[in-house]
Amino acid sequence: MTVRKxxxxxxxxxxxxxxxxxxxxxxxxxxxxxxxxxNWYLLNDSDFGDRTGHRSPSFLPWHRRFLLDFExxxxxxxxxxxxxxxxxxxDRTANSSLWGSDFMGGTRRGRDGQVLDGPFAFxxxxxxxxVGVDRRTYLRRGLGSxxxxxxxxxxVDSVIALPVYDSAPWNxxxxxxxxxxxxxxxxxxxxxxxxxxxxxxxxxxxxxxxxFWLHHAFIDKLWxxxxxxxxxxxxxxxxxxxxxVDLRSVLSPWNNVTPADLLDHHRFYTFxxxxxGQRF
Amino acid sequence: MNxxxxxxxxxxxxxxxxxxxLAACSSKSTSEAPGAGASGASGVAGPSGAPVSLxxxxxxxxxxxxxxxxxxxxxxxxxxxxxxxxxxxxxxxxMPNADGSWVTVVNxxxxxxxxxxxxxxxxxxxxxxxxxxxxxxxAKL
Numbered sequence: 001m002t003v004r005k006x007x008x009x010x011x012x013x014x015x016x017x018x019x020x021x022x023x024x025x026x027x028x029x030x031x032x033x034x035x036x037x038x039n040w041y042l043l044n045d046s047d048f049g050d051r052t053g054h055r056s057p058s059f060l061p062w063h064r065r066f067l068l069d070f071e072x073x074x075x076x077x078x079x080x081x082x083x084x085x086x087x088x089x090x091d092r093t094a095n096s097s098l099w100g101s102d103f104m105g106g107t108r109r110g111r112d113g114q115v116l117d118g119p120f121a122f123x124x125x126x127x128x129x130x131v132g133v134d135r136r137t138y139l140r141r142g143l144g145s146x147x148x149x150x151x152x153x154x155x156v157d158s159v160i161a162l163p164v165y166d167s168a169p170w171n172x173x174x175x176x177x178x179x180x181x182x183x184x185x186x187x188x189x190x191x192x193x194x195x196x197x198x199x200x201x202x203x204x205x206x207x208x209x210x211x212f213w214l215h216h217a218f219i220d221k222l223w224x225x226x227x228x229x230x231x232x233x234x235x236x237x238x239x240x241x242x243x244x245v246d247l248r249s250v251l252s253p254w255n256n257v258t259p260a261d262l263l264d265h266h267r268f269y270t271f272x273x274x275x276x277g278q279r280f
Numbered sequence: 281m282n283x284x285x286x287x288x289x290x291x292x293x294x295x296x297x298x299x300x301x302l303a304a305c306s307s308k309s310t311s312e313a314p315g316a317g318a319s320g321a322s323g324v325a326g327p328s329g330a331p332v333s334l335x336x337x338x339x340x341x342x343x344x345x346x347x348x349x350x351x352x353x354x355x356x357x358x359x360x361x362x363x364x365x366x367x368x369x370x371x372x373x374x375m376p377n378a379d380g381s382w383v384t385v386v387n388x389x390x391x392x393x394x395x396x397x398x399x400x401x402x403x404x405x406x407x408x409x410x411x412x413x414x415x416x417x418x419a420k421l
Binding site (some may be wrong): 021034035036038040041043046048051055067069112132133134135136146169171172173181184190191192194195201202203204206214253254256 | 287375376378379385386387388389390391400405407408409410411412414418419420421
């Protein structure tokens, strides 16, 4: 069983195994399929029409499946790799070891934001962007220039305290846990972290930055934490609802999996903070 | 790809109205080209066939050395009445939010009160880089 670990606790060997598997997916072109898919969904998910990956109830199950796919691709390269998560309430500065040259890189950056160190620096020859919104092919970050503060644990707790999963109109204007976590309303968790990282992470092609996976692994963990806190609150909507994916409708692009199939992450992996399968 | 209801179109209409309002405001300070800030209202048939009043307007300004052009009219990737935004002649994908604010492909996790402020944020982020055409293909994983 896959165990997803806090990135701050990874050994040097675990970091290099993850980085090497990511670089191998990049080399073979598989990585950029994920960038393209995310870009496509983000540009087509609309408050005024169909929406699947974002600004909708299925934001959480869609990304859970997206991460499971990516993690499986990594494990075809190296079966011991799992997706680490970045707890940005704890590792909240540009000096965090997360940005070290042995992992995500980015401690050194150019005036244009170009990441100059680590395995994903353009000069290393292994990380040229092919799917993006502009013609720059090098990884960029701002690390605090777009917004000064990452969310705090108090911010997270205030969102996890919300008892209702989601509510009409089931979009970026909704009240409820999902939209507060996604960040269109309230203290803003997920969206704010994209903006804090900056560079490609602010764009529709955000998976160009490998920290995307570590951020979303933590968002996924917060969903699991919310489920433990509110065992009687389920995924909503439970019945057919225009433009959005209800509990038992299929998620594209897979078309063979529903939110109901994805509610229990224990079917797929556990977190390093769980003992006996339930504790955080 | 999506049909929108008349009620949704009306909601969008108010968002586009905000766009035109900003165009008029912006023309006072930075616009250089003729026709900037022009706005008016025209009757547009919504998907239900009922007439929906949507404003039209254009803006053409130079911001931090880059040209921003906005026209309001039919078009856009979402098959609805949308402003068309160009930065240095290249299309900037823009999308309305339910509350009347806007996101662009460049800043897709941050909302802006109107298309002009969204376009200016994109100019700051692009630092002179050219936008690429919207070429994403439907996801295959």
